Amino acid sequence: MKPLELDELVRQARRDRPVSGALASVAKRLGIPFSAVPLALLPSEAPSAVAPAAGLSLGATAGLGAGALVVVSGIVFGAWVRPPEPVVPATGVRAMPAMSSPLAAEAPSNEPTLAPEPTAAAASEPRSPRTEPLAGPSTWDEPQLIERARRALAGEPRRALSLAQEHQRRFPAGALAVEREVILIEALARSGQVKAAQNRALAFESKYPASIHLPRIRSLGSRLSRDK
């Protein structure tokens, strides 16, 4: 019999995913609201689907150690949430400032090469309820698309730009919208569209003031300013 090919095992391992509910249980322990379903596939009433996990935030704060910040129920990974409901934090625990929805702000207007970000009104339009399966092959398309764009950044910035734009079209309110923005900015800069990159970087800073990507964006902005 033919030996099982190592490369085939590797290919299958790349597609390996936790069993259903496994990550959700970890998120619950950490007090992190979590949805295993990509945002683009959820109907507009999606926030209620993550409410039970979010409700655990206060109780689980101790698990994150002293000084941990409370993850308020409205903060659900960027794009797919409505403006968060105010939550009264427990005594002695500071609630995090709610992150503004990426959809709440308009994209910079002078970006001829990029499709505009969807407006808040457009995003709030109800999607057709559950016409797509919640868990199917397309479930993994979003991270794969972002990963391909990220890999293309170094050598093929125009391709990275194209892939990020494709992500914007297919997953305007995707879970990885922030990562997409970072890739878009870098791809614009690397492909010579400096002004567009700067505008997008400024918009990014105002939209995602708490982003972990901000130092990278700022560093890029500094370089672009110097190179002008």
Add this chain to the structure above:
Amino acid sequence: MESVSPPLSLPDLPEEVLSVGEATARLFQSHGEDVWRFLKYLGVREQELPDACQEVFLVVHRKLPEFRAESSARTWLYGICLRVAKGWRRGRQLVPLGEDNRQVAANQEQELQRRDTNDVLCWALDQISESQREVFVLHEIEELPMAEVAARVDCGLFTAYSRLRLARGGLKRALTQRGVTR
């Protein structure tokens, strides 16, 4: 190390705006599956994965203020995973050959054929050295460029390639010798 001080045109942000909890939650949402898979192929047992995964994100929560974006968030996470997985591997009870539930005798072809192929790879990975395993999983399964792999495991590029070559050889030998067939 490159300075990341903001340009004058960008407003300074007050320190308290940075919300570590939210950033951790975002990382969990976007990379939780990556962390899970990475830990699994680094040798954390299936039943220990929830605890190991939790440990990774607790470290993330604690270390996030130190994150300087010199690497992608995913690569940074993998660095944390490497250290966490090392602890889990070393803390785990080593069992004699043949008693480990991943050890498969050569005459168990029929049983092997029923096993999930992912478990077969995990078993084969158990047969090679830790340093080779880390390089192999980072490059082949997680598809990090070799330069990043070398930086993550703190070795030279040449050494990383050498470990990768040895890992592939060791894995192929293990699969063949153990009679992994289809």
